[in-house]
Amino acid sequence: MAGKAAGEGQRRHDAQLQKLLKKAAELFAAQGYDRTSMRDIAQATGMSLAGLYYYCAGKQELLFLIQDTAFGAILEALHAGLPAQPDAVARLRFFIANHLRYFSTHMAELKVCSRELTTLKAPYYAQVAAKRRAYFDTAKGLLQELQAAYGVADTDLGTTALFLFGALNWIYTWYRPSRDGDPEVLATKLTRLFLYGFLGQAAWPAPDGFAPPAPAASPFHAEESAHGPR
Amino acid sequence: MAGKAAGEGQRRHDAQLQKLLKKAAELFAAQGYDRTSMRDIAQATGMSLAGLYYYCAGKQELLFLIQDTAFGAILEALHAGLPAQPDAVARLRFFIANHLRYFSTHMAELKVCSRELTTLKAPYYAQVAAKRRAYFDTAKGLLQELQAAYGVADTDLGTTALFLFGALNWIYTWYRPSRDGDPEVLATKLTRLFLYGFLGQAAWPAPDGFAPPAPAASPFHAEESAHGPR
């Protein structure tokens, strides 16, 4: 591999690494990081135990690469799509839908991101934490927008954002594609629940699951929101 | 220890076991189950490594006892207090407050319950899962009550309940008593957010954190709910 473009070998090398990361993520997601041994990963990839170390520096680096690329991708997709959203409500729904969309296509990776929050150590931890912080701050910014636009009195946006993140990050413990259906439908449901609450959900007209949220002038329809007991 | 009531020795034995469970829970919460060794626990309790096995059958049983007693206690407190609540809204708030109250006094144990959901194996897992299921079903029942009382159209209560559990179970990742304050205040905040949403929060008059929720005839105050952009 001297004369040839040197991109050929590079590409193959990268492809092998991606396959390794994919299998590792699946095992970490299924059994947890600590209960997964390098021997498990070797067997799943068809490589030998020693062969793994040609593609990565160690077990921690595997976890780091999984988390870092997952957070990077979800952040990139978020910032790529946000500017096209017409208003604050649509932006929040896009944030939620983006999260669920990425989750539905990379379930193992995102599960590992949620479950192994504190597993990485000194050199690796900081970089992932920075991306997670950026992600959180973006969400908090969206809530601030909503707060300003609708005159919401909320003295403690951080806590509110953490409740939302809780609902999002807990999904990995129960979501089953066959049972829980399309991520877009789930995103609509969670957006409505978060914005209008369990008792006020009906106030937001449900698009049949897919349509972007109707950017109605007023999110409340007076007649519909006047639910009372009986 | 033959003539003496045999309750004296029993009591001391139990006290020692409780101390062991407490320390084990703290270590499991701080480092995770897998990263905590029996040697760590021995050192934290002042016992020798072999001495631990006089009080428990093994590491898995430690985790089992921690999870089983925690779930048992929170379930008992829940069913003890629910009947005194006047209406469906008060019952939901009590459920949330009960969870946060128990969390604030047994942070390590509940963290271990949330984080090590799938760690227990065959003989132990089923019993804890049954209690967790009972806890979840109680919450779902409360939502059904609310649904009936307020005419909420929600085709999928299970998902809604899981969003609520997500917010609750995620708290262990960020809650710091000094920063995040009283659990009762947090419970009020989460109850309002869940029932009325981020945009509808103001509809529920905020008791200064402690008072039970006002069981207003209508949860929505028409004038206040008519927030629009700007």
Next chain:
DNA sequence: GGTTCGTTCGAACGTTCGTTCGAAATCAAG
């Protein structure tokens, strides 16, 4: 003192872990 019983522990067992290393295998280029 001697016996008994509940309690503690040092020492070790067998296993599994992450990682390393030097040698083989593979393969395009000269």
Next chain:
DNA sequence: CTTGATTTCGAACGAACGTTCGAACGAACC
């Protein structure tokens, strides 16, 4: 074929793991 770089792997290392076992301890009873 030979060369040289890239890729693979068998074998082993030292460390840490959960658990076991038999001996020792201390306090109560005869």
